[in-house]
Amino acid sequence: MDTLLEDALGELFRHVTSGASPGLEITADQHKKISNEIYASGFADLLLPQAAGGSGISLYEVIALLKMEGYYNVPIPFAQTVVTRVWAHTHSVDLPEGSFSYASSALQIDAQTRSATLHKAWHGHWVDHMLIATDQQCFLAHSHNRRILQAYHGGLFAAVAWPTQGLTRLDLREQATHDLFHLSVFAMLAATVGAMEKTFELTLEYAAQRQQFGRPVSKFQAVQHQISEMAEHVCAADMALQMAAATDGSAQTAPGSRALAIAQFQIAHIADRIADIAHAIHGAIGISQEYPLHHYTRRIRECKSCFGSAQYWAAEIGQHILHKNNDTLFAFLTSAQDEQMTG
Known part of the structure; x- marks a missing residue:
């Protein structure tokens, strides 16, 4: 793969994380700024074919770029968003703009409070949208109606709850x-x-x-x-x-x-x-x-x-x-x- 992409993404990640703390303890405004800069760059569409506005590179070729999320300790799920966007394109799934996280664990639904809780959500306190797979179903949850139950100090995970009516069930093939x-x-x-x-x-x-x-x-x-x-x-x-x-x-x-x-x-x-x-x-x-x-x-x-x-x-x-x-x-x-x- 052309190292121009690696150099450009590395420079972007160095820039957006330079003003943040060495860990993941950032403010909401800092997170929004970092997220906006990364996704305005177009790197989230790396894996899309060129006809769809992407770079058309393969999954093997994108490894070095996806690894940069961990290498620079980027406080948003960059790699997950990249693969989610190409997945949505491949399977003709209509998803909103923004960053994505994914969870494959038990989603606890409380009928009395009409809420659904995920106790270990990857970037659950920051991400724009979350895809949750459970019991052969997949739900789409959004940040605007989530409730943070617990954010672990300096960690990547959080306990998050959504109102059940705020979950959108995706009709996906197996x-x-x-x-x-x-x-x-x-x-x-x-x-x-x-x-x-x-x-x-x-x-x-x-x-x-x-x-x-x-x-x-x-x-x-x-x-x-x-x-x-x-x-x-x-x-x-x-x-x-x-x-x-x-x-x-x-x-x-x-x-x-x-x-x-x-x-x-x-x-x-x-x-x-x-x-x-x-x-x-x-x-x-x-x-x-x-x-x-x-x-x-x-x-x-x-x-x-x-x-x-x-x-x-x-x-x-x-x-x-x-x-x-x-x-x-x-x-x-x-x-x-x-x-x-x-x-």
């Missing part, structure tokens, strides 16, 4: 619902891997600068081992993400369930280890409000299992294997990409 879930998982993974890469960079920089016993801590063998392990995990996460995006070359084709399950398992499995190593090397400074590290590791930990834990996705992989006759685990894992490209 394939559309399936594709929305897979694209949403992919968007979350991309932002998480971006945060992992930034965490690794911060750790390398700190280890090279921090002096102990007259030399940088990066010169100590034990620290070098930890950094090497961290590098291995971050690289593996990125490779798994790339495999999940290796579809037929079209941005309108959602990732396959098998490759996506492998990617989600890999990233969820190693997320805590990456965060743990980063904080072990940084020491106490890593959790200070002024230093950005803990804002990235919080994102990594919060997002790692938003759509299911490592155990859940391991079970999904196991089900795939059990339905393959005369196939080994190694053959299953190494053939995931080839089968997705041809299927």
Whole structure:
């Protein structure tokens, strides 16, 4: 992919986040300004075909751009909005303008208060619109009639409630619902891997600068081992993400369930280890409000299992294997990409 897009989006994200706090504690006015600048730029339409006003790039090619949400700790669901817009175009779903988030969890409906509550809504306190999949149905909820029950300090999630009459049920085909879930998982993974890469960079920089016993801590063998392990995990996460995006070359084709399950398992499995190593090397400074590290590791930990834990996705992989006759685990894992490209 042409790096001009990467450079332009990186410069935009640096600009819009430069005046915000290092975490996600921003005012409503700051959030609105950031959101308006990003979506006025047209980057939300990255995956749309050129005939529809987009850039026409593939899902694989857009990975570097989606990862920037996590890398720059952008306080809006940029990656989710990008994939939602191409999903809506592909399945002819009429959606309003603005940013989108997605939730695939139990929506608690209270008949007495005529309200619907989502206790873990990704960017629920900021996003313009939320798509909520539950019980084979999908609802569209808007920001103008939501009620914030609890916003977690410095976090990405909030408990949100809407009046039931404020929910719009979308009449979707099964394939559309399936594709929305897979694209949403992919968007979350991309932002998480971006945060992992930034965490690794911060750790390398700190280890090279921090002096102990007259030399940088990066010169100590034990620290070098930890950094090497961290590098291995971050690289593996990125490779798994790339495999999940290796579809037929079209941005309108959602990732396959098998490759996506492998990617989600890999990233969820190693997320805590990456965060743990980063904080072990940084020491106490890593959790200070002024230093950005803990804002990235919080994102990594919060997002790692938003759509299911490592155990859940391991079970999904196991089900795939059990339905393959005369196939080994190694053959299953190494053939995931080839089968997705041809299927």
